[in-house]
Amino acid sequence: MEAIGTVLLAMLAGSLRVSTPFLFVSLGECLTEKSGRINLGNEGVLVLGAMVAYATSYETGSPWAGVAAAAVSGLLLGGIHGAICSLARVNDVAMGIAIMLAGTGIAFFFGKPYVQPSATLLSGIPFGFWSDNAQVRNALSVCPLFLLGIAAAVALHWCFNATRVGLRVRIVGDSQDAALALGLPIDRTRFLATACGSALAGIGGAFLSLYYPGSWNEGLSSGQGLMAVALVVFSRWNPINCIYASLLFGAAGALGPSLQTVGITWGYYLFYAAPYIFTLVVLIITARGGKSLRGMPGQLSIGR
Template identity: 90%
Template sequence: MEALSTVLLAMLAGSLRVSTPFLFVSIGECLTEKSGRINLGNEGVLVLGAMVAYATSYETGSPWAGVAAAGLAGLLLGGLHGAVCSLARVNDVAMGIAIMLAGTGLAFFFGKPYVQPTAPLLPGIPFGFWSSSAQVRNALLVCPLFLLGIAAAVAMEWCFRATRVGLRIRIVGDSQDAALAMGLPIARTRFLATACGSALAGVGGAFLSLYYPGSWNEGLSSGQGLMAVALVVFARWNPINCIYASLLFGAAGALGPSLQTIGITWGYYLFYAAPYVVTLIVLIITARGGRSLRGMPGQLSIGR
């Protein structure tokens, strides 16, 4: 029983930490896809955001300046993706792959001087202050970005349901003909949605380098930006569902380290592959022939 409680606490702590990049990238991708465009480049945005955040924090001494810089880097890279995809005969999936390679390449090139230096990191909020157990206090030490991510998801869902801006994004994403009939600026709407969605992905990268694991290196992301695309499908393009799906993916990512805390080292690499297995299962379930993807915007290239 004690071993089980130890594993559950470790998985709770790991889920709250590992889920945060998934949350930011998934709600950012949700915003982009709601406008009718898919952005596979958020993996590159995540890596570039992590590097820019760490470098800015090191140079300025302020981790929050690093978070802002990561969001700006994501905004610029997403704006590039949105601008190019607005041109005729440009495939958004192919362009997303190009953006992913460009983002990771820029991060690796400019980030080499920051592999060794130690930058100021984001503080945690001690929600476990009431407990005398060090394990509980550690599990409930929450990064402020996690709370900001939840707030952003709730605000985005409210925007889609209750505001004119959200309605326009949904119309543009669901039916180009309806958007044209209403005189909506399709290209501008998708450009802004893509840029803002990538800005959120950049903030997710800042979490990786400034909180957990709290360093900058070239293998920091491990494909989380790409997995978040499958997470959006699993969440049915609903920002609130992205919160639950991110926690699930985060718990899967925390499985290996949690079992190690009680001395289980057999199958070490298999346990660490849990997030990728979950991604594969989600893709298999959602891509079965004849299965409708409820909630998918009608203009997405993956649905045409």
Template identity: 65%
Template structure:
């Protein structure tokens, strides 16, 4: 059966595959930001962490010949960026939003500088699993070719949700995020906990970057991110700081990002490129929809700077 025989069904099939592929970086960055913000700190530097993770992951995968080594390197680099962010923000009278913007620019600048030798070389790809074996249609098989990191992201979302609800670690992070005074009364160290949470969140963002360079689109270049790290912050607000909701929100953002290529795949040649702006329009819509003074911060940690 040819692609044209699918008719309009080709659009939802292409969007399904695109949603799975495009949503994975959104998922990892948003999970990292949920972990950071639940501790009472916002990290706008995850865009730079994402880009540097993409570069470092690709470089290490190329040099070692092992894609998973690249993922590990990206996670370590992301954790180091998060650790730096956390340590700086632990200093008195330091604004975490300003620090995040500075580290975003630093991460992107370092990635562009160190990544120039790796624009042309080809690194090994991350493996994927075919869930479309039951279909004879190549479009369905392509749509259901799922990368392993997407499945790991689903497990991570459930694990974080469970951690916040049912573990001591999750309770400690929530207490620190809701009230610094209450945390100190319990004998906790809010700066230390926030720094560790920010480092862990950076590791998640680094893995999201490795996915970009090692699977989709699967190469390293300086325009690889397209603002996904910043959009993930809006995604977290939309998901009400819930890791499970982050998964569904990432799928929604991923489907929006796949709309343009889906239309192009069915022969729409006029104006389809306008739909490439769908994720940015969705981000703007989310920010407008959540800007109500009565509902905007529902579920937000009390110590988060954007709530004050």
């Protein structure tokens, strides 16, 4: 019984620790997909953002400068994706894979000199200041980026539902004909949505290198950027749901190590795969054969 409690607690703590990059990338992906385009390149953006953030923080001594630089690097890489996909006949899924490759390549290339040095990291906000217990204090030390991510989710949700800009993005994403009829600039909207979405993904990368695990190396991302695409599907293109999806995914990821700390070592590979099994099950349960998913932007290439 006690073991179950320990595991659940560890999963909760783990989900708070690892969910932030998922949150940022899925929000960015959500924005891009709302405009009718998909960007698998956010995996590359995440890695590049992590490297740029770490390098900038090391050079300037300011982790927040690092976060800003990561966002800018995402904006640029996403901008390239957005611009090239505006050309006729270019496949956005394939271009995403290309951007992923190029982004990680550039990050690894320029990141070599930053593997060894230690940069200044972001510090958590100590919500546990009232407690004398180190465990509690640690559990309640929250990364400011996590709060920023939640704020971004709320802002994005509000933006889609209550502002002209949000409405335009949704129209462009839902129906090219309607957008044309209204005279909306389709390519420009998608370009901006992709670039801004990638800027968010870049911040997710900054979290990886500047907060948790808080280090730059080539194995830093284990596919978080790609999995974000799946998270967007099961959060039904709703930014608020992205928060829950990221937290759940993070909790599933903490299952493997926390089971082992209570002595359950059997089948650890399978437990480590828990987040993916969980994702697959959710996809299957929520699938609606033959019809498109509720909330899915009509122009999305993966829906056709």
